[in-house]
Amino acid sequence: MVPKEYPRVIIEAVEPRVDGGRFPIKRVVGEKVVVSADIYKEGHDKLAAALKVRQIGHQQWQESPMTQGDNDRWYGEFTVTAIGRWEYTIEAYAERYLSWTDEIGKKNIPGANLTSELLEGLVILKRSAAVAQGEDRVRMHSVIAAIESALAAGEQQGAVDLGVGSVMRSMMASYPDRSEGYELAPALPIMVNRPITRFAAWYEFFPRSQSNMPYRHGTLQDSIRRLREIRTMGFDVVYLPPIHPIGHSFRKGKNNSLTAVPGDVGSPWAIGNENGGHMALEPQLGTWDDWDQFVGTCRELGIEIALDYVMNCSPDHPYVAAHPDWFFHRPDGSIKYAENPPKKYQDVYPLNFGTTDRNGLWEEMLRIFLFWVDKGVTTFRVDNPHTKPVPFWEWVIGEVHRQHPEVIFLAEAFTKPKMMRLLAKVGFAQSYTYFTWRNHKHDLSEYVSELTCGEMKEYFTGNFFANTPDILPPILQYGGRPAFIMRAVLAATLSSVYGIYSGYELCENEAIPGKEEYLDSEKYEIRMRDWKAPGNIVHIITRINQIRHDSPALHSYNNVLFLAADNPNLMAYAKMNEDRSDIIVCVVNLDPFHKQVATLHVPLGTFGIGEDEQYQAHDLLSDERYRWRGPTAYVELDPSTKVAHIIKIRRW
Numbered sequence: 040m041v042p043k044e045y046p047r048v049i050i051e052a053v054e055p056r057v058d059g060g061r062f063p064i065k066r067v068v069g070e071k072v073v074v075s076a077d078i079y080k081e082g083h084d085k086l087a088a089a090l091k092v093r094q095i096g097h098q099q100w101q102e103s104p105m106t107q108g109d110n111d112r113w114y115g116e117f118t119v120t121a122i123g124r125w126e127y128t129i130e131a132y133a134e135r136y137l138s139w140t141d142e143i144g145k146k147n148i149p150g151a152n153l154t155s156e157l158l159e160g161l162v163i164l165k166r167s168a169a170v171a172q173g174e175d176r177v178r179m180h181s182v183i184a185a186i187e188s189a190l191a192a193g194e195q196q197g198a199v200d201l202g203v204g205s206v207m208r209s210m211m212a213s214y215p216d217r218s219e220g221y222e223l224a225p226a227l228p229i230m231v232n233r234p235i236t237r238f239a240a241w242y243e244f245f246p247r248s249q250s251n252m253p254y255r256h257g258t259l260q261d262s263i264r265r266l267r268e269i270r271t272m273g274f275d276v277v278y279l280p281p282i283h284p285i286g287h288s289f290r291k292g293k294n295n296s297l298t299a300v301p302g303d304v305g306s307p308w309a310i311g312n313e314n315g316g317h318m319a320l321e322p323q324l325g326t327w328d329d330w331d332q333f334v335g336t337c338r339e340l341g342i343e344i345a346l347d348y349v350m351n352c353s354p355d356h357p358y359v360a361a362h363p364d365w366f367f368h369r370p371d372g373s374i375k376y377a378e379n380p381p382k383k384y385q386d387v388y389p390l391n392f393g394t395t396d397r398n399g400l401w402e403e404m405l406r407i408f409l410f411w412v413d414k415g416v417t418t419f420r421v422d423n424p425h426t427k428p429v430p431f432w433e434w435v436i437g438e439v440h441r442q443h444p445e446v447i448f449l450a451e452a453f454t455k456p457k458m459m460r461l462l463a464k465v466g467f468a469q470s471y472t473y474f475t476w477r478n479h480k481h482d483l484s485e486y487v488s489e490l491t492c493g494e495m496k497e498y499f500t501g502n503f504f505a506n507t508p509d510i511l512p513p514i515l516q517y518g519g520r521p522a523f524i525m526r527a528v529l530a531a532t533l534s535s536v537y538g539i540y541s542g543y544e545l546c547e548n549e550a551i552p553g554k555e556e557y558l559d560s561e562k563y564e565i566r567m568r569d570w571k572a573p574g575n576i577v578h579i580i581t582r583i584n585q586i587r588h589d590s591p592a593l594h595s596y597n598n599v600l601f602l603a604a605d606n607p608n609l610m611a612y613a614k615m616n617e618d619r620s621d622i623i624v625c626v627v628n629l630d631p632f633h634k635q636v637a638t639l640h641v642p643l644g645t646f647g648i649g650e651d652e653q654y655q656a657h658d659l660l661s662d663e664r665y666r667w668r669g670p671t672a673y674v675e676l677d678p679s680t681k682v683a684h685i686i687k688i689r690r691w
Contacts, residue, residue: 046221048086048131052077055497056227062464063228064497066119067237072229078131079111085137087215090115091222092127092229105129123444125229132220135163136211140203147199157190160202167214179210235275235343236447236468237500238594240531240584241538242274243507246282246324247304248541248566256304256565259329263336268570270340272577273584277337278345278420278538280508280562281307284314284321286353289376289385293564294551297385306562308349308422309386311356317349317407334415345418345449346411350404350427351377351387359388365400367391392428401431408439408446418447424462425452436466449502463499469536472501474529478514480610480629484601487533491597500596503530503537511557516550518631521678523548524579525627528660528683531583532625533612535596542568544577579660586659586685592621600645606637609674619647622688624656628676636675643670646688655689 053076055064066072078088088105105115119125139160146153161183168179182201189198201207249261269277290305292298299305307321314322320330337344352358358365359374366388367375377384394400408419424432439446450467452459463470472490477483490501505526506515514522523546530537542561545568549558559566570577587593592614602611608630615622628635641648648654656665656672660683665672676682 047133047219048078048080048221050076050078050129050131050221050223053129053223053227057464057494057498060225060227062498063124063230065230065232065468065500067232067234068119068122069234070231070237071116071118072127073114073116074105074127074129075108075112075114076105076129076223077111078105078107078113078129080133083138084133084135084219085141086131087134087137088113088115088129088131090117090127090129092117092119092125094121095124095126119229119231122231122233124440125231126226127229128223128226130217130220130222132215132217135216135219136160136167139163140208143199143203147196153195153199154190157186157195157198157202161186163216164202164207164211166216166218167211171210171214175210175213178206179214182207182210230466230468232447232468233445236536237596238535238587239276239343240274240587241276241278241345241502241504241536242269242272242541243278243280243538244269244541245280245307245508245561245566247307247321248561248568250565250567253567254302254565256323258323259325259333263333266333266336266340266342270342272544272581273588275341276343276345276418276538278347278418280347281310281349282321282324282346283307283310283317284312284319285309286312286355286386288354291386291563294559295563303563304565306386307347308351308562309353309384310349310351311353311358313355316352316356316358318410330414337415343417344415345420345447346416347422348408348411348419349422350390351384351422352390353386354388356388362396362399364396365390365394389426392431401435404431405435405438408435409442412439412443412446417445418449420449420451421467422451424450424467425454425458429458429461429465432462432467433465440466460495460499463495469500469502472503472534474501474503474534475505475507475510475512478512478629480607483529483533483610484612487599488601491599496597500536501534503534504539505530505537506540506543508540508560508562509556511548511550511555513555514631516548516555519548520546520574520576521628521631521682524576524682525629525631525678527576527580527583528625528627528685529610531587532593532614532623532685533599535594539580542566544580545570545572545575582660583685590621590623590659590687591616592623600642602642603640604637604674606635608633608635609637609639609676611637611639611674613642613646615646622646624686624688625684626674626676626686627683628678631678631682634675634677634679636673639672639674641667641670641672648688648690653691655691657687657689659685659687 057064074090089102090105091100091102093100103115105113107113143156164183171179186198186201246259246262247257249257249265285305286309290299292300292303310317369375374388377387377389436448448467449469450462451471452462459470477486551558598614600613602613604611610629611626613624653666653668656667
């Protein structure tokens with residue numbers, strides 16, 4: 040059967056889109072979306088294309104013209120201006136007027152009879168005039184009448200000049216005939232988040248360890264007293280592990296011991312006891328009034344709160360008695376505890392998301408999210424999301440965003456790359472990464488390029504944590520103070536969003552022998568710290584964060600440009616903003632033990648600097664200034680005195 044309808048214009052290879060439009064691309068407020076597509080049709084018609092965008096819920100499209108490049112590739116761009124869900128599409132059509140002006144221009148030679156062509160042009164002009172508005176309509180009809188009069192009087196050239204003249208061209212551009220066109224459908228989705236999604240510095244700490252008295256359980260009031268210090272270091276997100284009541288049954292002792300002794304505080308990830316569950320506070324931390332004061336102080340200081348969202352229950356959690364069907368049961372009827380062989384978590388029962396009471400369980404998980412949003416939490420660091428069904432995450436994040444599009448979700452998923460990517464696609468705005476284990480120049484550049492240069496840049500934002508309560512990587516165990524500085528610089532400048540776990544600024548590096556885990560882990564006991572202990576790097580962390588704040592080039596995530604340096608132990612890369620008003624060059628010594636030197640190749644053309652032009656290299660870390668000229672520069676970094684350069688390029 041002959042098709043009744045078919046696209047008269049071909050639109051294909053549209054970018055950006057994720058999985059053909061199944062999932063949204065991601066942007067932050069104020070960010071551009073640069074769109075390209077292959078647009079063509081049979082024959083020789085001139086084409087036009089319009090880029091159309093709107094926020095979901097709005098009827099009116101915002102429209103802008105696309106421009107044609109080489110080989111039928113068309114380009115356009117728009118800026119997203121509000122958080123929430125958006126969509127965009129492309130409408131392309133045969134531009135009859137431009138095709139006509141092109142044709143008549145080629146045929147307009149001495150002696151040619153253009154009567155038929157002019158009559159065809161009048162049909163095109165009248166069709167547009169019929170939809171014109173106000174004064175434009177009057178003017179178009181006036182020009183059309185003049186063309187008809189000239190044609191009737193045998194003044195062919197006059198009729199042509201009127202038809203192709205600037206007045207008619209301008210009006211026809213406003214009222215094109217799109218009847219022979221095609222609009223890409225369905226529209227392609229966009230998720231627009233707050234800017235802090237893409238530019239932030241995170242600081243993780245345990246409120247229970249904020250006391251200044253040995254062995255006393257810290258409180259929210261103690262935590263309030265630390266907030267100003269954290270803000271002074273330049274952190275704008277504080278991340279709290281679970282702050283809920285901790286179970287008694289099978290409570291873990293120090294260093295993950297299976298036997299707790301009196302006074303052991305247990306793991307915060309074993310949630311729930313007689314005082315409540317996920318919507319309750321650990322009583323030793325304080326009251327809801329204390330929490331409200333904590334939230335208020337954070338807002339006063341410009342700090343956002345990220346809370347660990349953990350779907351674990353201790354055997355003492357109220358859910359166990361009220362909803363036993365929400366858990367996994369062994370054949371003998373006992374409830375199965377969590378395991379990640381060889382690790383065992385006897386103090387934790389995982390939830391069964393495939394339960395027959397799926398509606399009840401899923402709705403309760405949503406209720407927990409909404410409860411804490413109402414309590415002032417703006418970000419959730421979700422524990423092990425890869426162990427729960429992906430459709431649950433797509434549903435629950437969508438439901439939260441329906442009421443609170445400002446909420447940010449961070450996926451703590453150290454798992455298979457495909458699963459990490461899928462979690463980002465379905466709604467997680469940020470993701471933990473494998474940065475923690477990338478230590479060599481090739482590995483780092485390859486991994487960062489994968490995250491920021493390919494399709495992943497459209498939906499995946501890597502939050503580069505230098506350490507976590509679970510992870511003390513070997514480079515920090517053995518590399519000493521220089522390694523801590525080096526990894527902080529890398530995390531803070533390779534990605535625009537990064538974090539550290541408290542104690543990092545003290546260069547804490549004592550590990551369980553043979554493991555990437557902290558000895559005397561804060562996960563199982565209260566830690567007291569002297570925040571001014573000798574050898575601390577508080578001032579360096581503060582300086583790094585200040586540089587980030589003052590350097591627009593470091594606010595962008597996917598603008599890393601790796602630079603050539605003839606030493607595998609020195610890693611060099613640049614970031615710059617679109618107008619090149621801020622250019623940052625980072626050079627980092629990846630060897631925490633030895634001095635390294637290299638010749639750095641500076642991409643002068645990319646930076647807009649002439650080959651023979653002298654320019655200034657201002658090291659923002661040390662405040663040293665160098666005069667550079669030409670495409671190469673000598674670099675020397677000795678970890679005993681200087682681990683890295685963060686250089687601002689300035690023209691004289």
